[in-house]
Amino acid sequence: MKKSYLLFYLLSIISLVQAQSVKLSYYNQIPILNKNGTDTLQYPFTGGLNAAQFSAIDLDGDGIKDLFVFDRAGNKILTFLFKNGKYIYTPKYESMFPELNSWVLLRDYNCDGKMDIFTEVDHNAQPDKSKFIYSGGIRVIQNVSTKAGEFKWLQTQNQLYDTGSQTEPPVNISLASTDLPAIEDIDNDGDMDLLIMPLAKNVITYYQNLSKEKGYNCDSLIYVFRDECWGYIYYKVVKNEFALNDMSPCSRNYFNKTMHNGTTLCLYDKDNDGDKDLLYGDVSYNSLLLLENGKSINKKNLDSIISQDTIFPRNTKAAVIEFPAAYMLDVDGDTKKDMLITTNMDGSAKNKDNISFYKNTGTATVPAFQYQRNNFLIEEMIDLGGGSFPTFVDIDSDGDVDLVVSTQGEFTQTSNSNDYLVLYKNTGTPTKPVYQLSDTNFLSINNSTQKILRIMPSFGDLTGDGKPDLLIGDLNGKMHFYQNISNGLNINYIKLSGDYFGMYGGTSAAPQLVDLNKDGKLDIVMGRKNGTLAYFENNGTITAPNFSTTPTIDSIGKFTVAESVLSGGVPYYFDGYSMPYVCDLDKDGRYEVLVGSEQGRIFLYNNFEANPNRKCAEIDKIFTDDPSAAAANLKFGTRASVTTADINKDGKFEIIIGNQRGGLRVYQAQISGVISGVKLQQVAEPTFVIYPNPAKELLTIKGDYNLNGMKYTIVNLIGEVIGNGEFTSYLNELNVSDLLPGLYIISASNINGQKLNARFLIR
Incomplete structure (x- = not known):
């Protein structure tokens, strides 16, 4: 008996001696209900939307226009198929697009029936990598795909130029990265022209595409500066209106007046008179202007704005x-x-609904x-507004995993200075989770007189009573400790400290409670703004923790998630904002650490341990939005954060990712590997759950069906049988007060030979 249980344990948790591969695939099989429990979100895990831009494109080649969404917040692409009158979120197309920045409009510029990309210049894509483009501009990427549902791209130009001068070299068409140009056929000749509002000017400039005029059909981009003051108008910044009926605004000194610093332009023919009318948006105001074009009645057949509407639409x-x-x-x-x-604003604008x-x-x-x-x-996704930091915890001690998300909320209500927690309770079973929005201000943390900025939560039992306490890191590097004093299903936390042990975690401290040195006590791994991780060892006991004010290891793993670009040949590093989650992802007995970052990537490092000299190796390209495709180096949006749990007890970790757009994405781990040439089968998690875990006196065993008649055995880590018995109902309670502190395995079987296994910890 000893040998058989020892063999079971070894096959379940010993380290693999050969390499394993990790692949994390997009997972959308978790039902999310609204607060009333009456509506299931259709695509909850898209990651949210803050400053979205929209273009139509046929993604799957069925002849129906689908939806391409680019969010300026975090430069994130989202793709939706249009089927049977509804949009279906289909992320596998997202990685088929190149990396894009600031703004994106899809237009078929070469008339081949395939949508091409107009976007911000690639600032670091020069032949001479020592040079860096500082001024804004327009990049064009041609769609050269040959197979429906698959995309290939060819960069036509990294910078559009005005080629009109006969004596001077082409001039860069400058466009602020904050702006959105109008790219349409303005002169009705079949090729794509361009309207922009130039940097530091208050007039609209027209660039005509001469592709057709020069005999190239519409497959070329030959832009010529045509009109410095399109429409014969200029913008009056202090009033959010245009001066009209001025046939020569550029002849005067209007460029010394107050200038704009952010513009959106959208052309359409509102009255079918053959000319393009304009919708104008300005960064300083919250309403669109409709400018009516009178070209069709102008004697000189010139674009000229004859009226404006300051309330649109009426x-x-x-x-x-x-x-x-x-x-x-x-x-x-x-x-x-x-x-x-x-909104076209990434930041100080309404970012929800x-x-x-x-x-x-x-x-x-x-x-x-x-x-x-x-x-x-947005109605079909989780979108909390600004910033989302998820963590899993069994908040009500019912044996299944709940979801708590910190958020900055809707900007116009919180101004990013009144963070709070949102609770999604698991109302399903341990193997079939269903999450329902339960509390939009969990624990009422933002009602305190002392607001906590940039709440970064982590749950763990710091008091040895088997209940998950709450530790929060904040913008200023302080730790806030909330003790769990709940009684059964009645959730109750009390704040005991706003400066826990006087610890300083660094700017934007992101703690995780984890027993890193495996001594039975929860330590702290801390993320921070500079992109490194710090380690605070627990020098106390299970019931009375003790932490130093400064890190035990200041840069554990010796890595940073801060990324860089070249500027004049010298790397310029962005802030890192590391957000860690330590786990045994491949179940080999050794820790890995997933780390979220400012630039939106999730990094994975293996062999993560409390060793000041160890340098962890990065495992690259682990995520995929298409399970049949190879993993890629995906970006999830600014300030990506990460947590994991096996929420449906199928033996596979679910990885949930938050970001600055206020939403969530979920991936599931697929782990493969070998031991001494023998293919390893993942040991399935039990179809019953035990709680509380860790336990102290009483252990409850709950199944998703009646366990009556199943015989169970408890063994320790060396295979010794500690106890046995028989379950008598769906819900069973065992007295484990006589067990010594440590890890145990409980296994059960029925008359049909079905075997169930689980591990629990006694503290």
Whole structure:
């Protein structure tokens, strides 16, 4: 008996002697319910939306336009298929697009039926890598795909130029990275022209594409500076309006006036008169201007704005949002272009329920827009506003894993200075979890007189009573300790310290409670702004922890997640904002650490331990949005954070990722490996759960079906049988007060030979 249980334990947890591979695939099989429990979110794990930009594209080659979304916040791409009148989030297409920055508009510039990319210049993509582009501009990437549902790209130009001068070299067409240009066929000749508001000017400039005029059909980008003051108007910044009916604004000294510093432009023909009217958004205001083009009645056939509407759209609910941007595309499948309005601001703007859908109730040629709702797409996803930092914990001690997320919330309500916690309770079973929004201000932390900025939570039993306590790191590097004094299902925490042991975790401290040195006591691994990790060893006891004010190891693992770009040949490092989660991801008995970062990547390092001299190796390219495809170096959005748990007890870790957009993404681990040439089968987790774990006196065993009649045995780590018995019901309670502190294995079997196994810790 001893040998058989020892063999079972060794096959379950011993280290692998040969290399293992880690692949984390997008996972969307976890139901999320709203607070009333009446609605299941269709695509909860998209990661949220803050400053989205929209373009239509046929992603799967079925002839139906799908939806490409680019979020300026974190430079994140999201892809949605349009099927049976609904959008289906399909992330496998996202990694098929190149890395893009600041803004993206998809346009078919060469008339081949495939959408190409117009976007911000790649600032570090020069032939001479020692040079760095500081000024903004426009990059064009051609769609050269040959197979439906798969994308290949060819960068046509990293910088668009004005080629109109016969004597001077081409001049860069400058565009601030904060702006959104209009890329449309303005002169109705079949090629893509360009409207921008130049840097430090208050007039709109028109660049004409001469591809057709020069006999190249529409497959070239030959831009010529055509009109410095398109429409014969100039912008009056202090009033959010344009001066009209001035045929020569550029002849005067308007460039000495107050200038704009952020613009969005959207062209469409509102009245089917053959000229393009303009929707204008400014960074300083929260409403769009509609500028009517009178080119069709102008004697010289020139674009000239003849009227403006400062309330748009009229006769319905007008859009009111900071730095507004409009997008014209058919989003409901009726072949008529609708309108989406949202913010173009990454930061100080409304970042929740901020995408307004206006249905075109008119015709394809003379549109009429009617407001529908302000949560387009967002209504089917978890989106808490600004910043999300998830962690798993059995908050109500019922044996299944709940989800707690810290957030900065909706900016117009919190101004990023009133963070709080949100609780999603697991209302399903241990093997079939269902998460329901339970509390939008969990523990009422933001009601305190002392607000906590940048809440970074971690749960763990620091008092030895079997209940998960709460440790919070903050923006200023302090630790806040909340003791769990709950009684059964009644959740109750009390704050005991706002400066726990006087510890300084570094700016934007992100603690994780974990027994790193495996002495039975919870230590702290700390993420921070500089991108490294610090280790604070627990020098106390299980019931009375003790931490030093300074790290035991200041840079454990000897790595940083701070990334860099070249500037003049010299690397410039961004802030790292490391956010760690230590776990045994491949179940080989040794710790790995997943680390979120400022630039949106999740890094994985192996052999992570409390050793001041060990330098951890990075395991690269572990995530994939398509389970059938190879893993890639994906980005999840600014300030990516990470946590893991086996939430459905199938033996595979789920990895949940937060980011600055306020949403979540979930991936599932696929681990493969060998021991001495023999293929390793992952040992399945039990279909019953035990709690509390760690335990002290009483241990409850709960199954997702009746355990009555199943015989169980408890063994220690050396295979000795410590106790045995028989379950009598669905819910069973065992007295374990006589067991010494340590790790134990409980196994059970029924008359059909089905075997269940689980581990528990006695403290």
